[in-house]
Amino acid sequence: MKRPLLLLLAALAAAVLGYGIVYELATRPAKAMLAHPDCGMVWLRQEYHLSPEQFAKVEQMHTAYRPTCEAMCMRIAAAREKVDALIAANPAVTPETEAALREWALVQNDCRVAMLRHVYAVSAVMSPADGKRYVAMASGRLVETGMAHTALLDQ
Amino acid sequence: MDLEAPPRFQAGVWARIAAEESARATVFSRAAEWLAAAFYxxxxxxxxxxxxxxxxxxxxxxxxxxxxxxxxxxxxxxxxxxxxxxxxxxxxx
Structure with a gap:
């Protein structure tokens, strides 16, 4: 009765070994990419099949866009702080709060426009099919504003 | 016509039943043996x-x-x- 049990264990060990090796090999490239300090750009290059020339152009555009993105980020943070301060200081909606909320929305809109401009510019460097896919992916994330409500509720 | 059972008729019947049972048991044990041997x-x-x-x-x-x-x-x-x-x-x- 020992032999069938040993055989079963050997089959199980083969299954575990096969699983471990194949899983590790199949997920290694994506894991390595995620560990890369500039993983977003590395992902972009692979996902949208960018040639070295295309990637160099996109990288250049990305670097040029960074100061705009950072400035927008600071404008949003400032507008948000103003809104928070007015809400905390007043017991009701005041004309100042209304104006601050309007300003905050305008800044967010400016950011979306700036991002969309960058997205269109980057997509123009890609092949038509990849460019279309890239615009669809990035524009799908345009309405995302920071953390999702569900994520906030989970905290 | 008056037929008489051969001598030791009952004993013969029981012996045949026992033989059949033992043959059935042999089939099962042979199958188990075959299965065990397959693993070897x-x-x-x-x-x-x-x-x-x-x-x-x-x-x-x-x-x-x-x-x-x-x-x-x-x-x-x-x-x-x-x-x-x-x-x-x-x-x-």
Whole structure:
């Protein structure tokens, strides 16, 4: 009765070994990419099949866009702080709060426009099919504003 | 016509029943023996290990597809963070 049990264990060990090796090999490239300090750009290059020339152009555009993105980020943070301060200081909606909320929305809109401009510019460097896919992916994330409500509720 | 049972008729019948039962028991025990012996055959052992390996590899491929999709979503989010000023928290509405 020992032999069938040993055989079963050997089959199980083969299954575990096969699983471990194949899983590790199949997920290694994506894991390595995620560990890369500039993983977003590395992902972009692979996902949208960018040639070295295309990637160099996109990288250049990305670097040029960074100061705009950072400035927008600071404008949003400032507008948000103003809104928070007015809400905390007043017991009701005041004309100042209304104006601050309007300003905050305008800044967010400016950011979306700036991002969309960058997205269109980057997509123009890609092949038509990849460019279309890239615009669809990035524009799908345009309405995302920071953390999702569900994520906030989970905290 | 008056027929008489041959001598030791009953004993003969019981002996036949016992023989049949023992033959049936032999069939089962032979099948069990055959099954046990099958495990000793190298071909069966190799088949079992190959089958285990195939199941493991198949399961790994399915799971890796899921994991790669999740990693892909993470990478996409990392890229979007670098181009979306709203993704840095200040734009929560």
């Amino acid at each position: 055959r190298p071909r069966v052992a190799a088949l079992a290990v190959t089958l285990g390996l195939a199941v493991g590899i198949g399961a790994a491929f399915v799971k890796a597809q899921d994991s790669n999709a999740a990693l892909g979503r993470q990478l996409q989010a990392r890229y979007i963070e670098t181009i979306n000023p709203l993704a840095h928290g200040g734009g929560q509405s």
